[in-house]
Amino acid sequence: MVVVPSPPPWAPPPELVSNHPALRHLLTCTSMPHFIQIHALAITTGAVTDNFAAARILSFPAFSPAGSLPYARRLFAANHRSDAFITNILLRAYASLPNPFPALSFFAETLDSSSPLRRPHPNTLALALKASADAGDLDVGKAVHGMALKLAEASDVSVQNFLVRLYASFRLISPARLVYDGIFDLNDASMNIMLGAYLNCGLLEDARQLFDEMPERRIISWSVMINGLVQNSLFSEALEIFTAMLVEKVDPNESVYVNALSACAHLGAVDQGKWIENHLRRKNFAATVRIGTALIDMYLKSGCVKNAFDVFDSMREKNSLTWSAMIAGLAINGRGEDSLRLFSSMEAAGISPNEVTFVGVLNACSHSGLIDEGAKHFKSMSWVYGIRPNVQHYCCLVDLYGRAGMLAEAEEVIENMPMEPNSAVWGSLLNACRIHGDVNLVERAGKKLLELEPENSGRYVLLSNIYARRGMWEEVAEIRRIMKKRRVTKTPGSSYVDLDGENHEFMAGDSFHSEKTAVYAKIEEMRSRLKTAGYKPRIKEVLIDIEDDDEKESSLYHHSEKLALAFGLIRSELGSTIRITKNIRVCDDCHLVVKMVSKIYGREIVVRDRSRFHHFKDGDCSCKDYW
Structure with missing residues (x-):
C-alpha cells in the first residue's frame, strides 16, 4: 500500500481560490520569503478581509515546516476580525509544539477581558485541555473543566474526549471513566481515547474488553491497542494483536509497523521481524525514516548486524535517531570500533549528534576498553557540541x-x-x-x-x-x-531460544519442558565432549553454599542458557545460527561453555543478556572476554 499524503492545512479549496486567486500560490509555497509575497498580494487584493481566506493564509506560517510561528502570531494580532476558527488555528499550532506552555499562555490571553474572544469555543477548550495534559498541569486542566461546566460546554464531545485524555494522563481512571460514561454522542475518537486511558493506567483487561466490544475497529483502534501493549511490555500480546489485524485484512499504518518491530526487538523474534520487513515490501509500503530506524533497532537487538547494515545503507534519508540506533546497536553487539567509525561518518555527513548518540558512543568505548577515547568523547559533548551530560x-x-x-x-x-x-x-x-x-x-x-x-x-x-x-x-x-x-x-533466571519464529523458554533447572528428557540427554553429551576438549568448570559461579565439587558442577549444567543451547542444538538445522535471549547477566561458566560449544559443534551462537550481545564463533566471543 502506497500512502497518499493528504493536502496541507493551508491548501485552499477550489471555491476559495476562485474568489481569491492570490491564494492559488499557497499550493506551491515552500518558504517564508515566498509566503510574504503571497501575503502582500492577499493584502492588496483584499483577500485578508475574508476570514476564510485569512485562516488559510495564517495556516502556512502556523503549520508548515518552512513557516514561522512568530510571524503567524503577528498576523493574528493584526487581524481585528479574528473569530474562534482563526484563534483555534494558532492555538492548535502552539499545542502541537513539544513545549505545551506557549499554548496555555496563548489560551490565557484569549480569556483577557479586553479580548472579543473571551468566551471560548468548545474546540478551544478541547485544545486547552490537550495542552494541560501535555504540560502535566492537572490544576490548569481542572480549571478548564470548571470553565466548560460554567459555560455549559462540558457536554461537547470534543471537550469530553480531551477530559478523558487529561485525567488518564495522570492515571486518574475513575474521573476519566465518569466523563466517558457521560458522553451522549459516543464516537470512534471517544472509544480510542478511553482505550488509551485504560492502557496508560495498566488496566489491560478493561482495555481488551473495550477493544473487543467496539462495533467497528478502524486502523487507529488497532494502533492504540498495539502501542499500549508495547508500552506495558506485553510484546507477545502486541504481536498477537498485529497478527489478528492482518487476518481481518486491516492495512497497518506506520505506527503499527514501528510498534510491531519494537515488540520483535524486545523479544529477539528476528524471524517475525524479517517477515514484517518482507510484508512491507510486498505491500509496497512507502519506506519512512521511522520504519527504517525501527528495522535497524530490531535487527541489532536480535544480533543481526549485517541485516541492520543492509537496511541502514539502503535508506535514502536518515535522521539523528537512525544514526544513533546504529551506533548504539553496534556497541552492544561488541562492534565498538565500527560504532566509533560510524560516529565519525555521522559527523562528516553534517548530522549533529544528540544526547542519545553519545550514550551509544560512550558504551562503545566502555565495552571495547577504549578509556582515553571515551574520556575524550565525554568532554567533547559540552566543549564541541554544547550538550550538557x-x-x-x-x-x-x-x-x-x-x-x-x-x-x-x-x-x-x-x-x-x-x-x-x-x-x-x-x-x-x-x-x-x-x-x-x-x-x-x-x-x-x-x-x-x-x-x-x-x-x-x-x-x-x-x-x-x-x-x-x-x-x-x-x-x-x-x-x-x-x-x-x-x-x-x-x-528467576530464564532463557529463550528463537526457532522458526517461536520462542521456547527454559528456567534454571527446568523440569517442566515437554522435551526435557532429550534436552538433558544433550546436556550430558555436551558435558562429555567439553571435558574431552579440556573444559574445567568454573565452580565459583555456584552461588549457593555447597561443599561437594561434583554437585557444584552438576548445578552449573542446569543453568537456563545451557538448557536453551542444548535445545537449540537438537532442534535447529546444522550450520544455522542459534539465538538465545537471557533475562539476566550470563555467568562466566556459561560464557566459557558457549565459546567451546561454538567450536566443538561448528555453530555460530548469539546470546543476548540484559546488557549486551555475545557473538560466539569458532571458540571466540565478540566481547573478547571484556564484559
Missing part, C-alpha cells in the same frame, strides 16, 4: 573506568557529578566491584543501591553474588534475611 552519560563514564579496573577514578566521577547519582550509576560501580573486587567499595555501593531501590530484586542478587564468590556466606545469608523481611522475591 546527563546522569546517563555519567553512568557510562563510571562504567568505562569501572570495567577497566580504575575503581578510584570511577568513584571520583560519582563524587564530582553535578547531579545526585541514581541507582544506575551505583549499579555500574557495583558491577565493577564484581569484576575486579573491592569489598569496602562493595559495602558502600551496595548500601546506596538498597536505599535507592529497596524493591529491586536484581540489586540484592548482585550484591549477594559478589559475597558468594568470595565465600562470605554470612553476608549472603544477611542479604536473604533483608529480602525476606522486605518481601522482595528474586526474579
